[in-house]
Each structure stands twice: as C-alpha cells, then as structure tokens.
Amino acid sequence: MRKFTGTTDWGNSLLNSDEIFSGGSNRGRRICVVGGGIGGLTAALAFAKSGAKVELHEQAPKLTEVGAGLQITPNGARALEALGLGDALDAVGVTAMAVEPMDAVRGQAVTRFDLTGMARPPYRFFHRADLIEVLAEGCRQSGVDIRLGSKVNAADMDADLVVGAEGIHSQTRVALNGVQEPFFTGQVAWRALIDAPDADPVARIWMAPGRHVVTYPVSGGRLNVVAVQERQQWAAEGWAHRDEAGNMRQAFRNTSGRLKGILGQVDEVHLWGLFRHPVAETWGRDGVCILGDAAHPTLPFLAQGANLAIEDAFVLARCCSEAPDVAAALGSYESLRIPRVTRAINAANANARNYHLSGVARTVAHTGLKVMGKVAPSAFMGRMDWLYGHDVTK
Secondary structure, eight states, X not given: OOOOOSOOOHHHHSOOHHHHOSOOTTTTOEEEEEOOSHHHHHHHHHHHHXXXXXXXXXXXXXXXXXXXXXXXXXXXXXXXXXXXXXXXXXXXXXXXXXXXXEETTTTEXXXXXXXXXXXXXXXXXXXXHHHHHXXXXXXXXXXXXXXXXXXXXXXXXXXXXXXXXXXXXXXXXXXXXXXXXXXXXXXXXXXXXXXOTTOOSEEEEEEEXXXXXXXXXXXXXXXXXXXXXXXXXXXXXXXXXXXXXXXXXXXXXXSXXXXXXXXXXXXXXXXXXXXXXXXXXOOEETTEEEOGGGTOOOOSSSSOHHHHHHHHHHHHHHHHHHSSSHHHHHHHHHHHHHHHHHHHHHHHHHHXXXXXXXXXXXXXXXXXXXXXXXXXXXXXXXXXXXXXXXXXXX
C-alpha cells in the first residue's frame, strides 16, 4: 500500500468525460452542491467531469470527516474509478482479502469468505480522511470551486441545480419533504481506532447475543473498530459524541479474550445512537435535489452508506447529462435510485438482527454459515451480486 501524496498523475488517470456521460446536457450548466462529504464531493466531481460549472459549499472551515474507517465495495468503487480515481484509491486504500464472521464468545472464525477472486475494482478499506482528500483533489483538478466556511440555504442558491448533500440533518430534505422524525432503534455504536500494524486485511464481524463488533485495517497501520450494543438507554445521533472506553468494554465483558484484547487497546471512543429514518419520498423538485444520507440514512450493518451516496452522485450527474432538462433528469434519478436504496436498507436492517442472534437461532445461523463456507463458498458472493455487482457506469 502506498500513501497518497497528492502527486498522482491525475491527467493520465482521469477518463474523458465524453466516455462517461454520453449526453451533453450538463455542459454550461451551473451546479451548486451543498455539503463536502463523500456524496457531495463525488457529485461535484461527476458534474464537473460532464462539463458543468460546479460550486461546492461546505460550512466547516476545512474538508474533513468525523469518524474513522469505511469500506468501499466494488459497486461504489466502479463509479469512483470511472471518474478517474483508481490510482489514488490504490494509493491510500487497503485491499480486502476476506470477510470473516466470528463467534465473539469463543473468539473463533465461523467461516471465511474469500474476496480475492472478485473482478476489479477490489473491495477496499479506507480511512475517511484519506478518501475525502482523494475526492477533494479530484474536484480541484477538475475545476470545482470549493468554498469552505460557507453555510448556505439551498432555496437561496442561484443555479440550474442545487444538490443537497448535507447528511442526516439536511435542511434540503426538509424543504422537499417536510420534517420526518426518525426513531431510536434500541442500538448504540462506538467507533474507535487502535494501532495494529500487523493486522490482516480482513473484515471481521464479531457476533454475540445482542451485540457485535466489526474490525478491519485502514492506512497507517491502524485497525478500525465499530462496536454495536442493543440497549434502551438513548444516545444522541451523530459521530462526534465522546464516551468512556470503559463503557464499551463493559458491554462486551462476556466475550472472548481475543476480542476483549482488541477493545482493551482503545483509548478514545465516540458513541452514537442508531436511528432509522424513512427513505425520502421526494428526492428532487424545482431544480433542487438530495442524495446520500440526506435522502436515505442507512444503518451501518451492510457497509453501504458511503457506497450508496457515491452511486447516487454518479447516477444524478448522468441523468442530468442525458436528459433534455433538469426536471426530467430528476424524475429519472428518483425512479432509478429509490428501489435500489430501499433494498439495501432492508438488507442492512436484517443484518442488525442476524448479527445479534442468541440461543437456538444463533446455533442454526452459525451452522448455516459454516456449511456455506465449506461446501459452497462462492454462494456467499452470488447472494451479494445484486449489491456488489451493480454498475452505475453502464
């Protein structure tokens, strides 16, 4: 793995926009993107590559992202590579070798699903800050006007299209759909990073009754840790809430020494409550639209939050490029994306249950995973082809 230094030859790696966006309707259009996260930056880059004049407004004084690691699966990576970012992604990402469901109580692998046979692009692990920088540099090289410390209202922007990518607290979503209150799922999650220079490039899902932990390596010899517990005590939504590492360790006190050894290395941890939001009914109207968490906040049980936002951004830019007017493009965008994200969100919700099984149900599920891993390991990838095999660039 090479550390990205900003010296990648972007001119050679970026595809010609005519090869990506077969239309041409975006040429000369003025696009305003509100929000400088992964979805917003991808949208800004895609629109710039299709010939639009793009402004990106981020209210923070610098482009950054609270949190730690994330997984970019092949479906999301296809869009990023089509936008010319393949070399930069290779430079800062960790290529995943396998997914291992783990028995967190015994500290043993239930089975192993090999990822090395997947066609390019690979399944990768990233630190969020690294991916943000790759996207931001791509935007700069493509002429996007990035305005930091800029808090704007979508309704006040003078543009052919305003894209709301402000995340779960999106005011653009409220403007399009009204206030829609989420509900607490009865689950909380802790997020942390620890030093682990020798960690295997494997995503491990440590499953225990009523709780689970996901671990995988990111750049800099670190291990990303996300621990989820079912509980009724409410916690605020959002990643920036500090907590005591001892509270997380207490929640997993009855698990294996192997897992407790990992959690015992955590010094700094953030806690957030997991809330379910409905998929927005209206994604675009009157030259204003939403994408990513602004349209469909997703629970972190399928590693698809960032990937779905990336897909949204690419499809939105492509619909606008191919349609004669923005109104028609927004109709196509909404009809293409709602069934896809609804299926992914339902699958993520199902994982939240499957990871936390107990008793006979847990035994049956683990036995099924073992059989699949031994007898038909390719069946796992086949079951996930609807997700990982999806290609928004075609």
